[in-house]
Amino acid sequence: MVSMLTLAALVAAPLGAQEVVESAAPREPDLTLAEAPLVRIGALDGPLEYIFGDVAGAVRLDDGSIVVVDEQSHNVRRYDADGRHLWTSGREGDGPGEYRGLRLLRDCPGAAITVFDWVLGRMTELDSDGNVVDTRALNSIGVRPYGEPACSPDRGLVFTPWPEDQGSVLDRAVGESWRWRMSLRYALDDGETVLRTGIPGVERTRISRTSARPSYWGRDMVFAAVGTGVWFGTSDNYELQHLDWTGRVTRIARWSGPDLAVTDEQVDRYRDYWWDYLLTRDPNEERSRFEREFWPEVRAYLPERFPAYESLLALPDGSIWIKAYRWRALGEELHLLDANGVWLRRLMMPGGSVLLDAGRDWVLVQQRNAFDIPTVALYELVEADR
Numbered sequence: 001m002v003s004m005l006t007l008a009a010l011v012a013a014p015l016g017a018q019e020v021v022e023s024a025a026p027r028e029p030d031l032t033l034a035e036a037p038l039v040r041i042g043a044l045d046g047p048l049e050y051i052f053g054d055v056a057g058a059v060r061l062d063d064g065s066i067v068v069v070d071e072q073s074h075n076v077r078r079y080d081a082d083g084r085h086l087w088t089s090g091r092e093g094d095g096p097g098e099y100r101g102l103r104l105l106r107d108c109p110g111a112a113i114t115v116f117d118w119v120l121g122r123m124t125e126l127d128s129d130g131n132v133v134d135t136r137a138l139n140s141i142g143v144r145p146y147g148e149p150a151c152s153p154d155r156g157l158v159f160t161p162w163p164e165d166q167g168s169v170l171d172r173a174v175g176e177s178w179r180w181r182m183s184l185r186y187a188l189d190d191g192e193t194v195l196r197t198g199i200p201g202v203e204r205t206r207i208s209r210t211s212a213r214p215s216y217w218g219r220d221m222v223f224a225a226v227g228t229g230v231w232f233g234t235s236d237n238y239e240l241q242h243l244d245w246t247g248r249v250t251r252i253a254r255w256s257g258p259d260l261a262v263t264d265e266q267v268d269r270y271r272d273y274w275w276d277y278l279l280t281r282d283p284n285e286e287r288s289r290f291e292r293e294f295w296p297e298v299r300a301y302l303p304e305r306f307p308a309y310e311s312l313l314a315l316p317d318g319s320i321w322i323k324a325y326r327w328r329a330l331g332e333e334l335h336l337l338d339a340n341g342v343w344l345r346r347l348m349m350p351g352g353s354v355l356l357d358a359g360r361d362w363v364l365v366q367q368r369n370a371f372d373i374p375t376v377a378l379y380e381l382v383e384a385d386r
Contacts, residue, residue, distance in 0.1 A: 023255040023343030026335070030384040031347045033363070039083040041066065042375030049077060049085040052374045055366050057104040058356040059113075060378065066364065067113055068376055069102040076102070076115060078130060089130035094120065097132040106357065107316060108151035116148060123157075143187050146202075150225040150314075152245075156188045158225045163201065172206040175301065177215050179203045184223060184232060186245065195247040200234045205301055216301050217262075217327055224312035224320050226339065231320055235307035240322075240341065253341025257324060258333065260305045267302060270327065271295055309335075313358055319344070321358050336360075348384060 043050040053072025060066050064081030074092035079085055090099050100119035108114035111125035111133065121144065125134040138145065138157075149159035163180045172178060182201030186193045203218035223232035229250070233240040237260075242251035274295065278285045306328045313321040318339030326332065332349040349355070349365065357364040361381050368374055 018249055018252060019340075020252045020254070021341040023253075025256065026343045026346050028345050031345055031381040032384040033349055033353070033365075033379040034382050037377040037379050038362075039066070039079075039081070039378040040375055041068065041079055041083045041377075042369070042373060044369065044371050044373050047085070048073075049088055052376070055356075055374045055376060056102050058364055058366070058376050059104050059106055060357050060359070060362070060364050061112070066376065066378065067104060069104050069115065071102050074099045074102065076104075076113065076126065076130065078113075078128075087130040089126060089132075090115075096135045097124065099124075103148050105149070105151050107153075107314070109153060109155050114151065118148065121145070141187055141189065142192060143185075146182070150223065150230075152186065152225050153227050154188070156186055158184065158186050158195075158223065158230055160184055160199075160201070160221065160223070169206050169210060169212045172212070174206050174208065177203055177205045177218070177303075179219065182221050184230060184243070184247075186230075193245070193247065195230060195243050195245075196232070199232065200236070207301075215303070216298060217303055217306055217325075219307040220310070222309065222312050224314035226314050226318045226320070228318060228339070231312060231314070233309065233312075235309055235325070238308050240312075240320075240337070242341065251341050253337055253343075255335065255337070255343040257308055257335065258328065260308060260325075260328070262302065262304055262306060266328065267299070269330075270302070271299070274298060311355075313355070315359060317360075319360070321347075321355075323355055334358075347381065 042052050052070050054070060056069050056071040058066060058068040066079045068077050075088050075090040077088045090097055099117050101117055103116045103118055105114040105116050112128040113126040115124045121138045123136045124132060127133050143157060143159055144161055145159040146162045147160060149157050152158055160182045163182055166180050179200040180202045182199045183197040184195040186195055199221050201221040203215040204212045205215040206212045219235045221232060221234050223230055229242055229244040231240050231242050238257040239254045241249050244250050275290055278290060307325045309322050310325050311323045320337050322335045324333040330351045332353055332355060334347040335343060336345040338344050353365040353367055355363060356366055362378060363381060364378050366374055367377055
């Protein structure tokens with residue numbers, strides 16, 4: 001990777017048909033959450049429509065209302081801008097308006113709300129009152145996505161399919177890591193365009209003679225669709241590439257994110273996480289056995305560097321929020337790049353806040369109350385030095 005410029009601004013340099021944009025620091029002051037949320041939805045008890053079991057996603061619509069999907073109850077719920085429940089739609093099942101696994105897709109034209117069922121491989125469109133207006137099985141158009149797809153402005157679908165060649169476990173030594181090779185594709189009703197192939201994707205580690213699993217702190221390919229094409233990155237470093245709708249790289253964005261080297265403190269925090277997790281499964285777990293048997297097996301596979309980021313969130317104006325890798329720090333760190341790839345702002349959120357949706361000056365996050373019950377909260381963003 002080209003080293004960052006020492007200037008606090010950007011320098012755009014032509015590279016054939018491409019443009020490279022490098023940012024050494026954000027242009028504008030850092031952001032954080034306001035002291036109190038504008039709206040909080042979720043309760044320990046009371047009406048069922050305000051109780052969440054497993055929040056799998058949430059989006060804020062143009063009118064300020066909030067849509068939440070709960071994977072435990074297999075339904076979609078809409079609340080007004082003040083957090084009052086408007087309706088609940090859906091249940092567990094395979095029929096129209098029924099779900100097995102729920103994700104909300106953002107900014108999909110032609111429908112108020114679009115739900116992706118990752119178990120059934122199906123898209124469901126709802127109107128503003130929660131009624132099903134269309135259901136489409138993705139395999140009917142030859143789409144079998146690995147992970148979550150994204151909508152394009154012309155009602156197409158950007159996705160990465162399951163890799164045809166996942167790499168043979170037997171070609172790797174025990175403990176060796178490698179990455180699946182992924183492709184980015186763009187599907188419309190009348191056909192499909194392969195935007196890019198051979199992208200380093202999911203990182204996996206061989207753990208025995210015949211088996212492998214996703215790597216601890218493993219890298220992955222992430223992408224987000226905007227009006228002009230698709231931004232994607234491999235999480236190796238602070239770099240994203242922009243593809244137009246023909247698959248041509250038109251822009252490369254690089255910025256100076258935080259140090260990715262793994263420290264002893266971060267390893268210790270990860271060890272404590274696993275210890276707490278095992279205690280929730282078996283309160284009689286012995287610390288000495290954990291330290292002797294379980295933890296060394298995990299520690300041996302931890303890498304020396306973190307992935308640079310773990311997800312992208314595109315905004316309607318073409319800018320993108322980039323979520324830094326969650327295990328690197330106690331809180332959440334996000335970077336905002338404008339439509340040209342310029343690093344505009346950095347957002348620091350306290351630990352326990354999980355990003356669900358965002359705009360330029362607000363975020364929708366999942367948090368947990370004192371009883372570990374999930375809630376959904378809308379916060380205004382303020383400058384961190386206020």
